Amino acid sequence: MSFDVVGFDFLEGLTHFLKVFGGVALTALIVSFILALIQYGGRGPGLFFKTLWQALVDFAHTSPRRVWAITELTWKESARKKALFVFVVFAILIMFAGWFLRDSVDRADLQLKIYVKFVLTAISWLTLPVILLLSCWGLPADIKNRSLHTVVTKPIRRHEVVLGRFFGFTLVGTVILLVMGSVGYLWTVGQMPEAAKSELVGRVPVYGDMTYSNRIGDRPDFDDPNNPQNPASAATNVGDVWEFRSYIEGGTKSRTFYDFDNIDVAAAKRAGQFRIEYNFEAFRTHKGDIEKRLLCRITIVNNESGLRVPLETFEVKEFSNRSADKTIILGGTDEEGNPIETVTYREENTNEVKSVNIFDELLKGGDITVEVQCLDPGQFLGMARPDLFIRMPDRPFYITFFKAIFGIWLEMVLIIVLGVTASCFVKGPVATLLTFGMLVIGSGFSELMQSLAIGTSEGGGPFESAYRMFMHLNPSVSIDDGPLKTIMTIVDQAALGFLWTVQYLFPQFEYYNMVPFVANGFDVPWKASLLPSILVTLAFVIPCLILGYFSMQLREMEAK
Amino acid sequence: MNQPENVIEIRNLSKVYRDFWGRKKVQALKSLSLDVKKGEIFGLLGPNGSGKTTTMKLLLGLLFPTTGDVSMFGEPASNVEKNEKIGYLPEESYLYRFLNADETLDFYGRLFNISSDERKKRRDALIERVGLQHARKRQLKEYSKGMTRRIGLAQALINDPDLVLLDEPTSGLDPIGTRDMKDMILDLRDQGKTVVMCSHLLADVQDVCDRIAILYGGELKVMGRVDELLKSKEQEQILTSTLSDEALNEVKAVLVKHNAEFISADRPTATLEDLFLKTVQISQAQPGKRFVSADDKAESPLDNEEKPAT
Numbered sequence: 001m002s003f004d005v006v007g008f009d010f011l012e013g014l015t016h017f018l019k020v021f022g023g024v025a026l027t028a029l030i031v032s033f034i035l036a037l038i039q040y041g042g043r044g045p046g047l048f049f050k051t052l053w054q055a056l057v058d059f060a061h062t063s064p065r066r067v068w069a070i071t072e073l074t075w076k077e078s079a080r081k082k083a084l085f086v087f088v089v090f091a092i093l094i095m096f097a098g099w100f101l102r103d104s105v106d107r108a109d110l111q112l113k114i115y116v117k118f119v120l121t122a123i124s125w126l127t128l129p130v131i132l133l134l135s136c137w138g139l140p141a142d143i144k145n146r147s148l149h150t151v152v153t154k155p156i157r158r159h160e161v162v163l164g165r166f167f168g169f170t171l172v173g174t175v176i177l178l179v180m181g182s183v184g185y186l187w188t189v190g191q192m193p194e195a196a197k198s199e200l201v202g203r204v205p206v207y208g209d210m211t212y213s214n215r216i217g218d219r220p221d222f223d224d225p226n227n228p229q230n231p232a233s234a235a236t237n238v239g240d241v242w243e244f245r246s247y248i249e250g251g252t253k254s255r256t257f258y259d260f261d262n263i264d265v266a267a268a269k270r271a272g273q274f275r276i277e278y279n280f281e282a283f284r285t286h287k288g289d290i291e292k293r294l295l296c297r298i299t300i301v302n303n304e305s306g307l308r309v310p311l312e313t314f315e316v317k318e319f320s321n322r323s324a325d326k327t328i329i330l331g332g333t334d335e336e337g338n339p340i341e342t343v344t345y346r347e348e349n350t351n352e353v354k355s356v357n358i359f360d361e362l363l364k365g366g367d368i369t370v371e372v373q374c375l376d377p378g379q380f381l382g383m384a385r386p387d388l389f390i391r392m393p394d395r396p397f398y399i400t401f402f403k404a405i406f407g408i409w410l411e412m413v414l415i416i417v418l419g420v421t422a423s424c425f426v427k428g429p430v431a432t433l434l435t436f437g438m439l440v441i442g443s444g445f446s447e448l449m450q451s452l453a454i455g456t457s458e459g460g461g462p463f464e465s466a467y468r469m470f471m472h473l474n475p476s477v478s479i480d481d482g483p484l485k486t487i488m489t490i491v492d493q494a495a496l497g498f499l500w501t502v503q504y505l506f507p508q509f510e511y512y513n514m515v516p517f518v519a520n521g522f523d524v525p526w527k528a529s530l531l532p533s534i535l536v537t538l539a540f541v542i543p544c545l546i547l548g549y550f551s552m553q554l555r556e557m558e559a560k
Numbered sequence: 561m562n563q564p565e566n567v568i569e570i571r572n573l574s575k576v577y578r579d580f581w582g583r584k585k586v587q588a589l590k591s592l593s594l595d596v597k598k599g600e601i602f603g604l605l606g607p608n609g610s611g612k613t614t615t616m617k618l619l620l621g622l623l624f625p626t627t628g629d630v631s632m633f634g635e636p637a638s639n640v641e642k643n644e645k646i647g648y649l650p651e652e653s654y655l656y657r658f659l660n661a662d663e664t665l666d667f668y669g670r671l672f673n674i675s676s677d678e679r680k681k682r683r684d685a686l687i688e689r690v691g692l693q694h695a696r697k698r699q700l701k702e703y704s705k706g707m708t709r710r711i712g713l714a715q716a717l718i719n720d721p722d723l724v725l726l727d728e729p730t731s732g733l734d735p736i737g738t739r740d741m742k743d744m745i746l747d748l749r750d751q752g753k754t755v756v757m758c759s760h761l762l763a764d765v766q767d768v769c770d771r772i773a774i775l776y777g778g779e780l781k782v783m784g785r786v787d788e789l790l791k792s793k794e795q796e797q798i799l800t801s802t803l804s805d806e807a808l809n810e811v812k813a814v815l816v817k818h819n820a821e822f823i824s825a826d827r828p829t830a831t832l833e834d835l836f837l838k839t840v841q842i843s844q845a846q847p848g849k850r851f852v853s854a855d856d857k858a859e860s861p862l863d864n865e866e867k868p869a870t
Contacts, residue, residue, distance in 0.1 A: 065670060068670075069667055069670035069671055073656065077656070077658055081658065145657075146652070147655060149622055149650060149654055150715070151668075151671065153622070153643060153646065153648040154643055154672065155640050155642075155673075156640070156671045157640055556624055
């Protein structure tokens with residue numbers, strides 16, 4: 001597994017939500033104001049504020065009955081215009097995919113990965129384009145055919161049309177996703193070989209915060225603002241091009257510390273075992289005994305009581321494909337099926353053999369640290385934050401599978417709201433391009449925009465970059481101080497400030513990709529994936545509907 | 561006698577169409593002022609581009625006025641609640657073509673505050689009234705233009721409106737459909753409803769309208785009661801049963817004696833619409849009956865009707 005799952009807490013999520021919500025809402029109001037000014041000149045501002053007040057009145061008088069009438073109309077329209085034909089394509093894919101995917105690899109977990117990736121990708125690639133087209137073309141077609149004109153001469157508020165369309169397309173997409181998801185789930189379970197059915201679980205990993213100590217045992221304070229080191233990569237760099245892992249030196253006091261807070265000890269106790277899974281990488285500076293693997297030790301420390309329990313040493317089977325080779329289990333059952341509740345260890349200072357209760361003493365309070373050390377002098381052991389986790393009791397596969405479907409649903413809702421809003425302003429083809437553009441930028445360029453906006457990318461802003469290109473200066477060459485540099489810096493700051501605002505207008509679609517979790521046999525985490533997805537979707541839905549309201553309210557249906 | 565209240569009041573209404581950059585394209589309406597009274601049938605007439613459809617759209621809030629005010633039932637045109645009392649038949653019956661007649665009426669009914677049972681009752685009654693029972697389950701895309709106009713009218717009446725706005729109500733209808741439409745418009749007036757219609761078919765307007773306004777170039781040119789506007793102030797018309805030549809000469813002598821100029825005496829002709837409707841009526845009652853004789857001598861289904869002479 002190479003993805004690093006970073007959860008964000010509620011406060012951070014709320015801040016993000018407010019940033020996105022505020023950014024989009026503010027932009028929605030500014031765009032509406034400018035449009036009113038362009039269209040109505042001097043009367044525009046007055047009309048804008050009147051409409052703003054009217055909006056509050058209108059929203060307060062929203063009629064669920066009328067919204068549902070438009071929702072149902074949208075459903076009938078989609079069904080009768082053969083949008084549900086997408087099922088046929090999916091059925092054909094499912095019917096024949098098994099021929100090509102079955103037995104394509106000899107490892108059960110990889111077979112699961114292939115099936116899950118295929119099914120979820122097929123669902124998302126079939127559903128999202130259909131929904132994008134439907135939502136971008138619905139309202140413009142209504143306006144073009146003038147069927148909307150007959151509707152708005154009834155006592156319906158225009159935002160109710162927008163809401164009805166939004167809910168209608170959401171209903172269509174939901175039905176498509178539910179049917180495809182159910183068929184896809186049954187197909188995946190059915191395709192898995194009987195011997196590999198045990199792989200159909202949602203592992204629940206709990207990741208800790210990772211820090212290191214150096215070879216003399218000093219542990220840098222990463223909370224110190226003067227310490228520029230990143231705790232995730234502060235250990236030794238062995239020159240690997242892929243800087244995912246950082247290395248600790250064997251036979252020294254160098255260690256990696258994984259700190260865990262609030263481990264659910266009761267759940268582990270109910271399951272009768274405490275599992276740690278790891279995936280370390282060895283780096284040898286000398287050949288040593290080539291027959292022998294690197295020797296490691298894990299020590300579990302209870303941070304409340306200070307109890308330290310060094311576990312048995314183990315060899316790093318880095319090339320093994322079996323997850324059992326990379327798992328440490330405390331507890332479980334003995335050969336006669338009796339539960340094991342204690343662990344025996346040799347105390348570090350006294351070398352005395354002791355026994356401790358796993359759940360009531362070692363894990364008590366749930367605040368623990370897992371220390372990893374390499375025991376072979378001169379050799380290095382590489383690890384990254386996601387390389388060690390505590391595995392809590394597994395969730396059923398269907399839960400994690402449908403969480404991924406829920407992720408696709410959230411993405412679909414976001415596309416619908418963007419499409420419907422765009423279609424309130426422009427015609428179908430332009431709305432499609434606009435929404436598709438946001439999808440592409442939000443999926444692949446948000447990181448780039450963020451690095452540009454916060455100034456971490458080399459070469460300065462747009463004006464400095466243009467100057468460098470013109471003068472053939474590479475990004476690392478500094479530009480002499482002077483009026484030119486001052487002007488460029490000021491203009492660039494303004495441009496980057498604008499970019500900082502704009503970056504929040506593009507939804508970060510990568511949050512919605514939950515396929516890697518399911519494909520790798522993990523449960524989709526709430527904090528790292530579901531919560532941000534829900535917040536991003538919510539942050540866009542409300543301002544977009546407000547924007548759509550203003551567009552519909554201020555536009556003349558019959559303007560020539 | 562109390563004057564009937566005004567249902568529509570238009571004051572100094574102007575509309576300028578502008579392009580994207582705000583430049584003036586055309587002035588469709590120039591300072592129009594008129595009132596429509598409760599319970600009358602009001603006709604808006606004018607050649608193409610005279611502003612009658614623009615007026616209709618301004619009334620409905622589909623366009624916003626450049627200057628001036630429009631109010632209906634005392635409410636500004638932008639007020640959504642006023643639409644509860646209005647029915648609108650657009651020029652081309654812009655409806656959802658994938659719905660059938662039942663679904664169409666149910667959909668529009670749900671946009672009003674009408675209960676499910678009442679909707680069903682009105683839907684059935686209206687479908688029967690516009691004569692679409694046989695096609696109520698067919699999607700509108702399969703309808704002929706006449707059928708589309710009929711379902712269009714039905715949706716305009718689903719809320720039992722006090723004011724009905726009809727844009728070219730008889731366009732695309734065959735003579736029977738036209739007659740039915742005109743009868744329905746007259747029925748609406750008899751029920752105390754107000755009707756505003758615009759049409760190019762002047763005979764239809766003359767048949768049903770109480771008052772008319774003629775627009776030209778966006779300006780109001782003529783407005784008043786149809787009978788008053790059309791009544792000749794220079795001539796009299798007397799209708800009698802058929803007269804002999806002798807009797808006719810005596811009448812002429814009397815007229816000369818009273819210093820009146822005799823202009824003409826002829827048998828009145830019925831309208832082509834009357835002839836067509838009578839033919840259809842007789843054909844339905846007597847399927848084998850024909851009015852074409854072997855010697856090609858003209859026979860008329862109206863021949864056995866009493867026709868007064870002038």
